[in-house]
Amino acid sequence: METVSLREINKYFGEKKNRIHVLTNVNFKAQKGELCLVLGPSGSGKSTFLTIAGGIQTPSSGEVLIDNVKLNSLREKQKEQLRLEKIGFVLQNYSLVPYLRVEEQFELAKRVKKEGNLNKADFTAVIKQLGIADLLTQYPRELSGGQRQRVAIARALYSNPDIIFADEPTAALDSQRVVEVGKLFKDLAHNHNKSVIIVTHDLRLKEYADRIYEIMDGNLKQV
């Protein structure tokens, strides 16, 4: 079943002579239980792709569907609700609220989305798998870059979304953690029936992907 589908997506920035074509006729689909990797260097349009696929930014033309719902037909509040219920984001920077302890990052998620989050057993399993079980009382500033990234992943998973978008999730991780994160995302896709879409330039994640796309100068193609 298709969870995310992008059809003939174009995105421009600027007007007339200053117009920049960031995404050109992009077609993309992700299935349930599948880990998709979108590989590309900086400035290739990865982030624009991610924001459009995640319903944060609207395309100049084309159609985005999440669970067969056309995002173009939704109002901003409805998109917000859809993101809250169905999508988890793992972002590269500023992912954690600096004044909340690790455990409070999850409490905030719980306060915003009261139902449908991970149960205690699953949550314990996730934080153990990510190696952050001992960090629950720490503030983000007390964590290393890798630990922060793992907490951000755990927080995205806490709301138990059907679709997970990750923006360079392994940027701050060493090779051993990359393996663990790769396995975790793969496990989420295969054993928990989630769609995982990772945009990255980290080729180490290739071996965990079910489907690989490459993006270059706004053109996306499946490898």
Add this chain to the structure above:
Amino acid sequence: MFLAWKEMRYEKLRYTLIIAMIVLISYLIFILTSLAQGLARQNTDAIKSWDIQNVILNDNANTSMTQSIITKSQLNKVQIGKKTAIVTQVPVVVRGDGNSKVSAQFVGVNSKQFIMKNLKVTEGKKPIKANEVLADSSLKQAGYQIGDEIKLNSGQTNYLISGFVNNEKLNIAPVIYGANSVAKVLKNAGPTFAASAIVSQGSKIILSKDSGLKNYSVGEFIKKLPGYSAQLTTFIFMIGFLMIISLVVVAVFLYILTMQKLENYAVLRAQGVPVGVLVRATISQSLLIVISGLIVGTALTGLTASFIPSEVPMYFSIPLLSIVAIGLVVVALLGVIIPIRVVTRVDPVTVIGG
């Protein structure tokens, strides 16, 4: 509230400093309000205790009771009833053996009229003889006692303090009540002089056009007491400016703090956190800052009230101070308008880059 409280707990020093500013502002507002209230009361306590509605003065007295002269013939043309009384006001200096001199206002009244009848004596008794006076209890603080003989101004006549009354002040000076005949003497008034004013508890007394007298409502009369309006307006301006300062403090600090949190807010927005949650956090933060400041400011004001010397004309009116506190809370809510505009415009796209 969750986000607001957690952030304040995390950034203790930063928020303590902001709250400290609100503490100082609220404390200053409370003290100024109490001072304004105290001075206003000391200007008008006696008039308020008379519970009057109208004051008749000489047309040329420019609303000043001390300058007003009502002659016997003018008085005869005014119908004096149960709710009407004559008053003569004379500024005096009270002198007594062994006690310091006190500036006061001698108020001459007719003992059979309502002013003297309605006075509530807290100690001693009302004057019976012409040389007896009833004094405001603040004279006790200057060392005067019941039975003490006092002299007024440079005169050599002795007057006996027969009793004390509380909160009887006029023009920020204690009132000494005595016979109207004594007031005439103290005023060095001529034989035609009857009184400074006619006051009435009832409806407006109708005066003939050629009476040479003018009727004022008690409100008008109080407003024109020497220095009263200027004093009150000055305090109102100071309190108003302090309110504006607190508005600016709350708005500027919250704006800066919000700008520093935009990336975090953008991430939360990307994750689908409704803008309402962030708006509520901003409002809660503003309220927490101001309410915390008000609590400490109120405690400091209470402490000040218990230590302030009685000479300082302050009056701590809880209802009035509560209104001022509510005003500060309203100011806090106004202060979040700009930060809220910033929060509602957070674009999650800004944090997803690369």
